[in-house]
Every structure is written in C-alpha cells, then in structure tokens.
Amino acid sequence: xxxxxxxxxxxxxxxxxxxxxxxxxxxxxxxxxxxxxxxxxxxxxxxxxxxxxxxxxxxxxxxxxxxxxxxxxxxxxxxxxxxxxxxxxxxxxxxxxxxxxxxxxxxxxxxxxxxxxxxxxxxxxxxxxxxxxxxxxxxxxxxxxxxxxxxxxxxxxxxxxxxxxxxxxxxxxxxxxxxxxxxxxxxxxxxxxxxxxxxxxxxxxxxxxxxxxxxxxxxxxxxxxxxxxxxxxxxxxxxxxxxxxxxxxxxxxxxxxxxxxxxxxxxxxxxxxxxxxxxxxxxxxxxxxxxxxxxxxxxxxxxxxxxxxxxxxxxxxxxxxxxxxxxxxxxxxxxxxxxxxxxxxxxxxxxxxxxxxxxxxxxxxxxxxxxxxxxxxx
Numbered sequence: 257x258x259x260x261x262x263x264x265x266x267x268x269x270x271x272x273x274x275x276x277x278x279x280x281x282x283x284x285x286x287x288x289x290x291x292x293x294x295x296x297x298x299x300x301x302x303x304x305x306x307x308x309x310x311x312x313x314x315x316x317x318x319x320x321x322x323x324x325x326x327x328x329x330x331x332x333x334x335x336x337x338x339x340x341x342x343x344x345x346x347x348x349x350x351x352x353x354x355x356x357x358x359x360x361x362x363x364x365x366x367x368x369x370x371x372x373x374x375x376x377x378x379x380x381x382x383x384x385x386x387x388x389x390x391x392x393x394x395x396x397x398x399x400x401x402x403x404x405x406x407x408x409x410x411x412x413x414x415x416x417x418x419x420x421x422x423x424x425x426x427x428x429x430x431x432x433x434x435x436x437x438x439x440x441x442x443x444x445x446x447x448x449x450x451x452x453x454x455x456x457x458x459x460x461x462x463x464x465x466x467x468x469x470x471x472x473x474x475x476x477x478x479x480x481x482x483x484x485x486x487x488x489x490x491x492x493x494x495x496x497x498x499x500x501x502x503x504x505x506x507x508x509x510x511x512x513x514x515x516x517x518x519x520x521x522x523x524x525x526x527x528x529x530x531x532x533x534x535x536x537x538x539x540x541x542x543x544x545x546x547x548x549x550x551x552x553x554x555x556x557x558x559x560x561x562x563x564x565x566x567x568x569x570x571x572x573x574x575x576x577x578x579x580x581x582x583x584x585x586x587x588x589x590x591x592x593x594x595x596x597x598x599x600x601x602x603x604x605x606x607x608x609x610x611x612x613x614x615x616x617x618x619x620x621x622x623x624x625x626x627x628x629x630x631x632x633x634x
Contacts, residue, residue: 292338
C-alpha cells in the first residue's frame with residue numbers, strides 16, 4: 257500500500273497582484289491610475305524533479321516545466337478599462353506540499369511584481385501624483401493540487417522493470433514520459449510597457465546581475481505609499497551606486513601630481529606649530545591623502561559626466577522636461593546633504609522640493625537601469 261507521505265503533488269496557484277491606484281498626495285480619492293496588459297504574458301521555467309523511490313535504491317528523475325501566466329482582467333462596469341489589479345497563474349509546481357510550493361513561487365512573484373512596478377513607472381506620465389508599487393495579495397491566492405501521476409505510477413510498480421543506469425556509484429531509474437509541449441508566443445506585447453516584446457519583460461524578471469538587481473530593488477522600494485524622504489533616499493542610493501561603479505570614468509582628473517603634493521605638504525610642515533614629530537607625521541599623512549583625492553571637477557560635474565556617458569542628456573516624457581546638467585544634479589545633491597546634515601545652514605545653495613526631486617530621480621533612475629539591462633544581455 258502506498259504511503260501518502262511518499263507521494264508528490266502538482267500545485268497550481270492564482271495570485272492577485274495589486275497596487276495603490278489613487279493620488280498619493282490627495283486626501284480625496286477623486287482620481288485613479290490603472291494600467292492593463294494589451295496581451296497576456298506567458299513563459300516557462302524548467303525544473304528537474306528528483307525523488308528517491310521508497311524501499312529501493314532508485315531515483316525518479318523527470319524534467320518538468322512550471323508555466324507562468326500573467327494577465328489582467330477588465331473593469332466590471334466598463335470593459336474598455338482594465339481592472340485595477342493583475343493576476344498571475346503559476347501551474348505545474350511539482351513538490352511535496354503547499355509550504356514547499358509557496359517557497360518555490362515566492363521569488364518569482366517578487367520579481368514579477370518588481371518588474372511590473374518598474375514598467376508601470378516607465379510609462380507613467382503622472383509620476384508627481386502616482387507612484388504605484390505592485391505587490392502580492394496572498395490572502396486571496398487560490399490553490400489547487402492533485403497527485404503527481406508520473407511518480408504515483410512508479411510507486412504502483414513493485415518490480416524493477418524499467419531501464420536503469422549507474423552514475424557515480426548510484427543506480428538511477430530512467431523513466432521517459434511523453435508530454436505535450438506548452439506552446440507560447442514569441443512576440444507578446446503588453447500595454448504596461450508600451451510596444452516592448454515579451455523578451456524585454458523577461459530580461460528584468462530573470463536578471464542575474466547582482467548590481468542590476470540591487471538597483472531594481474531600490475527602485476521598487478521607492479514606489480508605493482512610502483514616506484517621501486524614504487523614496488528619495490532609495491532612489492539616491494542608485495545614484496551613489498553608479499557614482500562608485502563608474503568612478504574611473506567620471507571625467508575627473510587629479511588636481512595635483514605627486515611633486516606638487518610634496519611641495520604643498522613641505523610648505524605646511526614648515527609651520528612653527530608642528531615641531532612635534534608625531535603631529536608632523538599625522539599632518540603629513542592626512543594632507544597627502546586629502547590632496548591626492550582632490551580632482552579638477554566636483555561631485556555634481558562627475559555625476560553629470562557619468563549620466564551623459566550613458567546617453568542621458570535630457571528627460572522628455574509626457575510634458576515633463578529637464579536637462580541633466582550641473583544645476584539639476586547639484587540641487588538634488590544639495591537636498592541629499594541637507595537631509596543627512598540637517599544642522600547645516602548650506603547658505604547660498606539652491607534647494608529643491610523633495611517631491612520634485614523624487615519625480616526627477618524616478619525619471620533618471622529609470623534611464624540608468626534601462627541602460628544597464630541592455631549591455632548585460634547583448
């Protein structure tokens with residue numbers, strides 16, 4: 257008799273993906289922002305099923321394809337308007353129980369939500385008012401399961417009548433099961449990201465680049481109903497990240513060469529207050545380090561150079577227009593410094609409203625992330 261604990265199961269789940277549709281800065285819910293999909297998005301994830309066969313030294317092995325189907329319904333009252341949420345169906349998850357199935361789908365759901373959120377933002381003409389972040393509604397997830405028949409059939413066979421092979425001292429059972437392939441379209445388009453093909457959606461969903469994933473995570477965290485200063489710091493962290501990543505290509509040159517530094521240090525050490533050797537050594541080391549780090553341009557000019565190298569010279573989107581120049585970047589950097597060092601007066605520095613800075617950073621960071629995706633996959 258087969259023990260139910262020995263069985264594998266096939267799980268299917270449908271999960272709603274929701275986002276806040278109302279104006280972030282209004283107390284009245286008098287307007288909504290919704291986006292749908294022009295066409296469903298489908299893709300497969302290959303997964304090897306391996307399970308020891310009870311009371312034998314054999315292992316069941318079979319490659320399965322988990323199918324992911326992303327779609328959006330229609331508004332109940334107006335068919336021409338998309339529903340204010342998405343749905344994702346994940347089917348053919350072969351595992352032991354629902355907890356294991358949840359663990360499997362969790363990272364896929366996160367990446368789908370993150371990617372949808374990024375493309376929603378890219379095609380959002382009202383970033384100053386709407387900054388939707390798509391999230392899973394696990395409370396309304398619908399689960400279905402059934403016994404995984406290929407493995408159940410094996411358990412019903414008490415004798416070893418199938419082909420076997422030995423690998424590294426272990427005996428494996430070779431079971432070939434015919435299955436119809438899932439046919440998917442190779443040119444799926446989605447309204448949420450304009451006319452981009454499905455492959456571009458998957459570039460973000462399947463991204464394996466650590467640096468790019470960091471930037472996508474920070475952008476995702478900046479969306480939704482976060483505190484405006486939290487949004488600002490998440491987005492500015494992307495700016496700081498590319499500053500460090502492209503430090504050697506920021507257009508800056510050293511302000512002093514080694515000989516000039518020695519001359520300056522020697523002149524400073526001639527001061528009568530530096531008669532103590534320990535003091536002189538510490539001042540010498542500090543001066544050399546500081547002078548060696550000085551460049552002919554400042555932080556804002558370096559960042560402008562990096563963005564220009566990425567092809568980001570100007571933002572023009574749905575009526576929003578601003579130059580990527582020292583003035584714009586300088587105002588954003590000044591706000592960052594003001595937020596980190598609130599006790600400083602920063603007299604003479606031009607300030608920028610945090611909401612405007614968040615909006616501008618969203619446009620800039622979208623372009624930065626998009627510029628990183630293509631080279632990685634070329």
